[in-house]
Amino acid sequence: MTATPDLRTPQLASPDLLRSVFRRHAAGVAVITAAGDTGPVGFTATSLTSVSAEPPLLSFGISTGASSWPAIADADHVGVHILGEHQQDLAGVFARSGADRFGAPTAWREGPKGVPVLDDVLAWLVCRVVGRVPAGNHRIVLAEVVLGDPAGPGRPLLYHQGRFNGLRD
Numbered sequence: 001m002t003a004t005p006d007l008r009t010p011q012l013a014s015p016d017l018l019r020s021v022f023r024r025h026a027a028g029v030a031v032i033t034a035a036g037d038t039g040p041v042g043f044t045a046t047s048l049t050s051v052s053a054e055p056p057l058l059s060f061g062i063s064t065g066a067s068s069w070p071a072i073a074d075a076d077h078v079g080v081h082i083l084g085e086h087q088q089d090l091a092g093v094f095a096r097s098g099a100d101r102f103g104a105p106t107a108w109r110e111g112p113k114g115v116p117v118l119d120d121v122l123a124w125l126v127c128r129v130v131g132r133v134p135a136g137n138h139r140i141v142l143a144e145v146v147l148g149d150p151a152g153p154g155r156p157l158l159y160h161q162g163r164f165n166g167l168r169d
Contacts, residue, residue, distance in 0.1 A: 026160040029087075031094045032060055033079035033108075033116040036071030040102050040116035043068045044095035046159045048080065056145035058127065061138045067097065069139075075129055077113035078143055082123040084154035085166035090118070091157060092164065112147060122152040 011017045027046035034041050047061040058080065062072055072078065083091055090106065093099045102108060102116065111117030112126045127143035158165045 023161050026158045026165075029083045029091050029157040029159050029164060030060070031079075031081045031083060031091070031118060031121075032062070032068075032072070033081065033118065034068070034071045034075040034077070035110075035114045035116065036068075040108070041068040041071040042079075042094050042101050042116065042118075044091050051142065057130070057142060058125075058145065059140050059142050061135065061140050063138050065137065072129075072141065073132065073139070077115050077146070078127050078129060078141070079111065079115040079117055080125040080127055080143070080148075081118045081121040082152075083157040084120070084122045084152065085157045086154060087121070087157055088164040091159075120152065122154055122156060123150040124148050124152075 028048065030045045030048040031042050032045050032048075043062065043066060045060045045062070047059075049059045051057040051059050060080070062069055066072075093106065094101050107119035108116050109119070111124075113128075115126050117124055117126070125148035126146045128146055129141060129143050131142035133140040133142065155167050158167055
């Protein structure tokens with residue numbers, strides 16, 4: 001089935017238009033973590049992007065109003081965790097404002113450079129923050145990969161139409 005775009009009735013740019021379009025875009029789900037002054041912080045991100053292979057760089061977006069932003073703004077290093085489809089609940093906890101993100105049942109440990117590393121993820125990286133670029137009410141954080149592990153078992157968790165989903169064949 002082919003849908004032809006209706007060019008007679010486009011919507012003007014707005015936050016609602018952008019949200020509506022990106023609800024249709026399936027994205028992988030990651031949790032970004034950092035060590036904060038009062039303990040570990042973290043948040044669910046669907047804006048994770050590979051930027052460069054040489055040097056190995058990635059980026060992610062974070063709202064300057066997010067509870068994790070003050071720690072991310074000061075962090076030298078961050079953890080990047082690729083979630084598996086078995087981690088829908090974990091993604092929800094890290095996405096929920098005011099949640100005890102590092103309390104039980106979240107399993108984690110202090111990793112290299114003091115970065116909180118989550119257990120049972122598909123892959124994880126520790127990255128050195130190399131830049132924070134203003135972008136509206138967000139910052140795009142650029143980070144260089146220091147080390148990590150891509151070997152976790154399972155299939156990726158996706159975010160689509162406002163819900164966490166497993167990958168279908």
